[in-house]
Amino acid sequence: MHLGLYIHIPFCHSRCPYCDFAFVVGKNHMAKRYMDAVIVEMQNRLQSLGTLPVFNTLYFGGGTPSAIPPGQLNQITASVKSAIAPDAEITAEANPNDHKYFEKLYEYGINRLSLGVQAFTDRALKALGRFHTASDAIEAFQAARDVGFKNINIDLMYGVPEQTLEEWATSIQRAIDLCPEHISVYGLTIEPQTNFARRFQKGKLDVPPETDQAEMYMYAIDQLEAAGYTHYEISNFARPGFASRHNLNYWHDRPYLGVGLSAHSYLYNRRSWNVRDLTTYMQHIEATGYAVEREEQLTPTQHLLERIMLGLRQRRGLRAEFLSHPKIQKQYIAMANQHLLERTDNRVRLTRRGLLLADLVCTELVREL
Numbered sequence: 141m142h143l144g145l146y147i148h149i150p151f152c153h154s155r156c157p158y159c160d161f162a163f164v165v166g167k168n169h170m171a172k173r174y175m176d177a178v179i180v181e182m183q184n185r186l187q188s189l190g191t192l193p194v195f196n197t198l199y200f201g202g203g204t205p206s207a208i209p210p211g212q213l214n215q216i217t218a219s220v221k222s223a224i225a226p227d228a229e230i231t232a233e234a235n236p237n238d239h240k241y242f243e244k245l246y247e248y249g250i251n252r253l254s255l256g257v258q259a260f261t262d263r264a265l266k267a268l269g270r271f272h273t274a275s276d277a278i279e280a281f282q283a284a285r286d287v288g289f290k291n292i293n294i295d296l297m298y299g300v301p302e303q304t305l306e307e308w309a310t311s312i313q314r315a316i317d318l319c320p321e322h323i324s325v326y327g328l329t330i331e332p333q334t335n336f337a338r339r340f341q342k343g344k345l346d347v348p349p350e351t352d353q354a355e356m357y358m359y360a361i362d363q364l365e366a367a368g369y370t371h372y373e374i375s376n377f378a379r380p381g382f383a384s385r386h387n388l389n390y391w392h393d394r395p396y397l398g399v400g401l402s403a404h405s406y407l408y409n410r411r412s413w414n415v416r417d418l419t420t421y422m423q424h425i426e427a428t429g430y431a432v433e434r435e436e437q438l439t440p441t442q443h444l445l446e447r448i449m450l451g452l453r454q455r456r457g458l459r460a461e462f463l464s465h466p467k468i469q470k471q472y473i474a475m476a477n478q479h480l481l482e483r484t485d486n487r488v489r490l491t492r493r494g495l496l497l498a499d500l501v502c503t504e505l506v507r508e509l
């Protein structure tokens with residue numbers, strides 16, 4: 141059985157005002173106990189599979205995996221070493237200010253680094269409440285290259301408060317100039333219960349209008365494609381051969397195991413996810429060896445919906461055979477008439493206009509199922 145393995149590292153240096161991920165700040169003293177719990181959970185989950193899987197990808201996400209000493213991440217990798225494929229893609233998300241750890245991360249077998257840069261202008265970084273500067277990000281990228289990383293992703297964010305298209309263009313150009321293998325481009329979303337949501341409700345957060353955000357997204361697509369990146373998923377761009385194998389597992393509807401706080405798993409057509417509170421997670425693992433909050437078996441219809449949603453996120457789109465379902469076909473025709481979906485050979489995909497309304501198009505396509 142081939143699986144992707146996701147390991148959640150929730151520790152962060154500070155609280156970004158827009159973030160609603162599962163993270164903790166100022167609790168690094170709990171990292172050792174947490175990592176021990178993750179190893180226990182992983183061993184139990186592997187035992188319950190019955191057969192030792194082969195992990196073709198490992199992904200340390202967060203939180204900020206680089207916020208804790210690399211030796212602690214290595215403990216996890218070492219504990220499943222015999223199950224890791226020799227050519228596995230092993231990614232760690234990293235904060236640019238943690239570059240002192242990059243050499244060790246590389247030495248411990250991490251072969252893909254995902255840098256949470258977000259912007260290459262100090263004004264946007266400040267607006268996002270980030271503590272690194274644009275020059276820190278450039279130095280971090282160069283430090284990663286110097287220690288040997290040949291596969292680096294840069295995360296960028298558009299729709300930042302008071303961002304102009306010109307400022308966004310600077311970030312895109314600086315990212316292109318560094319020649320990373322992969323660039324992810326996300327629009328800022330105002331998540332409920334965050335500092336940004338509270339400021340937005342009070343009218344104290346000036347985010348660019350939707351039309352400007354759409355222009356920023358389209359600008360990124362055009363510039364990155366012109367620079368030789370393939371736009372292979374709504375938010376992701378890669379040089380040939382460098383699409384994220386771990387994320388492709390998700391989008392190709394393949395099984396994965398997630399361990400740690402709030403981590404999701406998808407095995408044997410069952411979805412499950414862990415509790416979201418750090419202390420609760422550790423207590424559950426220490427008491428029972430598991431910390432699953434909920435699990436559900438996908439019905440055939442839920443599975444079909446899932447495959448359609450995941451397929452449409454990819455630029456190559458869905459296999460056209462999905463259209464043989466009469467209820468989907470009817471919706472497809474309506475959206476093709478609005479130039480939101482298009483046929484390419486034997487596939488169906490979002491048009492450029494459809495990309496801007498991707499969530500809505502996906503929901504509408506499956507509305508009658």
Ligand code: SF4
Pocket residue numbers: 151152153154155156159160161163202203204256
């Ligand atoms: S570093 Fe990442 S996970 Fe941590 S608070 Fe900021 S955005 Fe959230």
